[in-house]
Amino acid sequence: MSRSPAPHGRTGRPPLTSRAQILVAARRLIDQDGWEKLTIRRLAAEIGIGTTTLYHHIRNKDDLLLLLLNHHIEQIERPQLPGDPRERVITAATALHDALTAWPWAAEVLSADGFVGLLDESAMWMVEAIVAGAGDHGCTPEQSVDVFRNIWYYTVGEVLVRAHSARRLGEGRPFAYRDDLDPSHVPHLAAIGVRWAALAARDIYPEGLRTFVDGLLAQATPRGAG
Amino acid sequence: MSRSPAPHGRTGRPPLTSRAQILVAARRLIDQDGWEKLTIRRLAAEIGIGTTTLYHHIRNKDDLLLLLLNHHIEQIERPQLPGDPRERVITAATALHDALTAWPWAAEVLSADGFVGLLDESAMWMVEAIVAGAGDHGCTPEQSVDVFRNIWYYTVGEVLVRAHSARRLGEGRPFAYRDDLDPSHVPHLAAIGVRWAALAARDIYPEGLRTFVDGLLAQATPRGAG
DNA sequence: GCTACTTTCGGAACGTGTTCGAAAAGTCAA
DNA sequence: TTGACTTTTCGAACACGTTCCGAAAGTAGC
Structure with a gap:
């Protein structure tokens, strides 16, 4: 051609x-x-x-991966955003999380270079939806940016840790368990013992996200929401 | 020798x-x-x-970095843990955050291989303090593990993003700002505009951590704490 | 046709983490 | 003293991402 x-x-x-x-x-x-x-x-x-x-x-391999991620995000069907601002934040953050989970290496590239400045505008609706949802809930622009950044930290951390933990899941201990813990030093950890692996295998992102968003939005409106 | x-x-x-x-x-x-x-x-x-x-x-370079991190954590003076369970969780998480911020590459190694299984017992007091604080507040062991994991995701995400963003701070746009945003597509982002860089430069971890911990502990005790 | 100029192509080379295999240097048993 | 065994040392080599620089292949002006 x-x-x-x-x-x-x-x-x-x-x-x-x-x-x-x-x-x-x-x-x-x-x-x-x-x-x-x-x-x-x-x-x-x-x-x-x-x-x-x-x-x-x-430019380099990271640039290539970024181009691939942008193309991938463009393919994603945009979910219907709920009317409730809080639910809109949750929906957008979940879409962001799902997109990164499908392409875990993307989270590395994004965390390595800053998020917003690298993605196409076709991916910006997720950021916009979170910031707009926080604003509609009564947050100032400053607070709205803080809401997004906090969600972004939590999301990228979850994606990276779980993606890298899954790699070792076939060999040895699944997530993180030590059987050499001294009960007199770390009694609670020792009491949990082998159950840690099973507990850590559960997906807690949806619940954690809801909890975090609730707290972030509540903190932003000291007296009654708009 | x-x-x-x-x-x-x-x-x-x-x-x-x-x-x-x-x-x-x-x-x-x-x-x-x-x-x-x-x-x-x-x-x-x-x-x-x-x-x-x-x-x-x-074993390899990651192993070397892990040995160095363990040695570094051993040098850290253990802070006096407060009596209030919530404050104990905050104090331990902050110590964890500070230790990782000082050695940002450590967060990469840890996220790449799972946290708890890799650190020496001299670093386990941070995990123990968080899990114990959640338990003393009324959480079940399962909930306490969830509390730790959520805090860990948030913390490692914050450390990684900020460490890698700082690398690009000298050249070009500091964190993440685009001036080609279309106000009709992303009105809130366009309204924030150039202020994003200044807003994103602020350290929001302490506040975000408090907010998150409050939410996590409140959710774990549906009816009155112990 | 000839000379600039411009853009694309790609082989050679660098520094990286890591593996392989052979040589070196000790102990132990006979 | 000899031979088997074990552990340490390290040069050679591999695949990786990336940079340098010269060759290739086109247009534009004369």
Whole structure:
């Protein structure tokens, strides 16, 4: 593809590779072998180009992953946002959480470079919905930003910890249990003992999110909501 | 050092290198040039041994960082824990947060492998204090574990996001601001505009933690606390 | 046709964490 | 003293992300 003799006015050597082509090949590799196996060299070989040629179409690997994430988020169907501001915050945060859970490496990239400045506008509705929900509930703009940031910290932490814990789930102890705990030093932990693993395997994000949002919104309105 | 002819009963070639020696050298390198500059090869060169010799004394680099973190936590003075269970949870979580903030790469290692199973017992008092505080407040053991996990998610998320955002603070936009936001699509974000950067630079962990802990403990006791 | 200029392509090389396998240096039993 | 065994040491090598720099392939002006 892309074999036109010259798009007129364009100078320089005509490109054989397009960014769209790279993204398609990357998605194919991820679907086939998982995103852990996606390397720059493998991707270039899959396309049939030199390794360093990729760097004329993407800044680096993080940039590539970010482009893939943005495309993934665009595919997500936007949920119907409830009328209640609190429920709107919950719905948007849950959508954010689900999107990141599906592509856990994205959370690494995002936490590594700051969230809002990197995503396309097609993903901004989640941030907007949270900030707007907080505002409609009676928060000042400053408080609304705080609400979003707190939710973001909690969400990215949950996604990262659980994604990385799941990797070790096949081998050895599932989440985090030690059987060498001294009951005289850490009595409560020792009493929980082996049950920790089972307890830690449960998904507590929905409940934790509700609790956190309730607290954040309540704190923002010291006297009656609007 | 370590030049005794044979510690009796020990077979095999006598070691020239000790794990303690490696840890001391690693701390010296980190203090000199920062932990970003700590590489396996530099560390080996600093000690004066072959690169691969290190791998007979540590499992891998993450293991090395974990050993350093454990040593760092041991050095921390344990704060006087308040009598009020809620304040005890806050104090322990804050100590956890401060320890991770001082060594941000540690949060990566910990989130990558699960928390409790990796730290020495000298760091377990933080987990114990949180779980015990929740229990003393009236939580069941299951609820207490949930309280800890929620706090852990929030804390590790905050540390990771802020540590990685700080890296980009010198170049370009500090945290996350886009000036290409369409007010008709994201009115609240557009209204906040450039103020986002200043708002996002503030430290909201202490307040967010209090809010979260209040909500978590309140939810755990539907009818009056003990 | 020739010379600039511009853009794309890609091989070579660097530094990284890590693995493999062989050599070195000790103990122990015969 | 010899041979088996065990542990430590480390050079060679691998795959990774990334940078450098020269070659390739087009247009634009003369």
